[in-house]
Amino acid sequence: MFTRMCAMFIPVTMELLDGFWETLKVFLLTLVCALPLGLIVSFGSMSKFTPLKALVKCFVWVIRGTPLMLQLIIIFYGPGLLFDLPAMPRFTATIIAFSINYACYFSEIYRGGIESISKGQYEAGQVLGLTKGQIFFRIVLPQVVKRIMAPMSNEVITLVKDTSLARIISVYEIIWAGESFIKKGLLWPLFYTGAFYLLFNGVLTLLFGRIEKKLNYYRG
Amino acid sequence: MALLEVKNIKKDFGKVQVLKGVSFSLEKGQVLAIIGSSGSGKTTLLRCLNFLETPDEGEIIVDGKQLFAAGTKYTDDQIRENRLHFGLVFQNFNLFPQYNVLKNVTLAPTLLQKGTPEELDALGKRLLEQMGLSNKINAYPCELSGGQQQRVAIARAWAMHPEVLCFDEPTSALDPELTGEVLRVIKGLKGEDRTMIVVTHEMDFAKSVADVVIYMADGVIEEIGTPEEIFEHPKSEKTRAFLHGFQEAF
Ligand SMILES: Nc1ncnc2c1ncn2[C@@H]1O[C@H](COP(=O)(O)OP(=O)(O)O)[C@@H](O)[C@H]1O
Ligand SMILES: [Mg+2]
Numbered sequence: 001m002f003t004r005m006c007a008m009f010i011p012v013t014m015e016l017l018d019g020f021w022e023t024l025k026v027f028l029l030t031l032v033c034a035l036p037l038g039l040i041v042s043f044g045s046m047s048k049f050t051p052l053k054a055l056v057k058c059f060v061w062v063i064r065g066t067p068l069m070l071q072l073i074i075i076f077y078g079p080g081l082l083f084d085l086p087a088m089p090r091f092t093a094t095i096i097a098f099s100i101n102y103a104c105y106f107s108e109i110y111r112g113g114i115e116s117i118s119k120g121q122y123e124a125g126q127v128l129g130l131t132k133g134q135i136f137f138r139i140v141l142p143q144v145v146k147r148i149m150a151p152m153s154n155e156v157i158t159l160v161k162d163t164s165l166a167r168i169i170s171v172y173e174i175i176w177a178g179e180s181f182i183k184k185g186l187l188w189p190l191f192y193t194g195a196f197y198l199l200f201n202g203v204l205t206l207l208f209g210r211i212e213k214k215l216n217y218y219r220g
Numbered sequence: 221m222a223l224l225e226v227k228n229i230k231k232d233f234g235k236v237q238v239l240k241g242v243s244f245s246l247e248k249g250q251v252l253a254i255i256g257s258s259g260s261g262k263t264t265l266l267r268c269l270n271f272l273e274t275p276d277e278g279e280i281i282v283d284g285k286q287l288f289a290a291g292t293k294y295t296d297d298q299i300r301e302n303r304l305h306f307g308l309v310f311q312n313f314n315l316f317p318q319y320n321v322l323k324n325v326t327l328a329p330t331l332l333q334k335g336t337p338e339e340l341d342a343l344g345k346r347l348l349e350q351m352g353l354s355n356k357i358n359a360y361p362c363e364l365s366g367g368q369q370q371r372v373a374i375a376r377a378w379a380m381h382p383e384v385l386c387f388d389e390p391t392s393a394l395d396p397e398l399t400g401e402v403l404r405v406i407k408g409l410k411g412e413d414r415t416m417i418v419v420t421h422e423m424d425f426a427k428s429v430a431d432v433v434i435y436m437a438d439g440v441i442e443e444i445g446t447p448e449e450i451f452e453h454p455k456s457e458k459t460r461a462f463l464h465g466f467q468e469a470f
Binding site for chain 1: 296317328331332376377
């Protein structure tokens with residue numbers, strides 16, 4: 001048994017690495033889309049225009065209130081079932097569903113951060129004659145980034161693990177890769193996938209720790 | 221001609237009328253001290269001048285140019301342009317915590333392209349030297365005392381060369397032993413053709429620095445005059461009572 005495991009170790013690792021590469025792609029593309037999208041959603045949820053604010057808040061409620069797995073299924077199968085549209089690639093549907101879902105979570109974190117910045121910071125920028133954009137991007141946002149680092153690192157680590165949900169619409173990723181060995185009578189590769197998640201999240205934790213430390217050069 | 225003319229400024233917050241028609245004018249280079257009890261509308265007046273609040277009635281004229289007339293709609297850009305005529309130093313500094321002292325001073329002129337980076341760097345250093353902060357240019361606001369922070373805030377406001385610089389109780393948030401250094405630098409700014417409006421509870425400072433003193437009560441100018449007139453021979457009963465109360469308290 002042990003010798004057999006040793007013999008399989010390298011091919012299994014190669015296969016899982018393949019799967020993990022797909023996991024990484026979902027993770028990175030989701031981040032790239034959801035980080036800015038979340039900021040836009042947070043603007044909507046803080047809008048002074050009440051109908052827009054209500055609409056965005058309602059949308060965030062629906063997305064955060066339903067399982068991501070269900071959202072994946074709806075985004076992949078929904079357009080075809082409802083409007084007879086041709087199916088989009090599974091991977092694209094995954095990125096869309098993940099980006100929308102995570103943008104909503106991020107938006108609430110951004111909102112909390114933005115609302116925690118004192119009115120005085122905006123006014124200091126205003127009386128100096130700065131534009132709204134300059135005030136937001138040069139004065140407010142850098143302070144927000146520092147304040148939201150901890151909740152953000154939580155969400156990002158959750159995202160790494162959530163990528164496995166993409167299997168529900170048959171997107172190949174590491175859990176899938178691990179599971180595929182069960183047919184061949186091997187159970188341990190599925191457990192072995194945990195090591196990949198653990199290792200990657202360890203790296204992310206260190207990275208976030210370093211960023212937080214770097215941002216600690218000032219208080220406030 | 222007066223540099224600043226403020227005509228009949230009125231401002232309501234809901235049902236409360238906070239400014240009930242404030243008018244005064246100021247010559248170039250003059251220092252105006254505004255005194256008055258808390259809640260009399262001093263901060264609101266400075267906020268109106270800096271367009272952080274929109275007056276319900278009245279006019280604001282700088283150097284003969286009408287910047288504001290109630291009823292006119294102004295675009296964001298116009299308001300922003302108008303703000304450049306005024307500066308405001310806040311009671312609680314409001315420095316940008318993520319930037320060092322020099323960057324706090326040079327950020328706005330840099331973003332608004334008021335000079336080359338080298339020029340603005342030199343300007344910032346010169347102003348900070350004038351504030352007695354040459355050894356702090358690389359420090360962050362959180363590493364400074366309140367008095368030092370307020371001096372940075374003054375340099376930051378001056379770096380935009382406003383025609384009228386307003387101070388809203390610049391020493392009220394400071395420990396008593398730190399007020400002197402801030403009042404000294406404000407005093408030092410006088411006489412360089414700089415027009416200033418200082419809301420203050422420091423009567424000795426007002427007496428020695430101001431050319432004009434306004435006593436505000438309940439949203440109106442109760443009395444206006446030279447320091448001599450206001451402090452030595454107040455005409456209004458209310459002014460007298462206020463100043464008397466002050467002497468008792470200190
Ligand atoms: N944004 C606001 N909303 C409602 N009331 C306000 C607002 N700002 C100031 N006030 C009220 O206006 C009055 C004058 O305030 P303020 O101008 O700050 O006076 P001062 O600076 O002389 O103490 C106070 O009664 C205050 O409560
Ligand atoms: Mg006040």
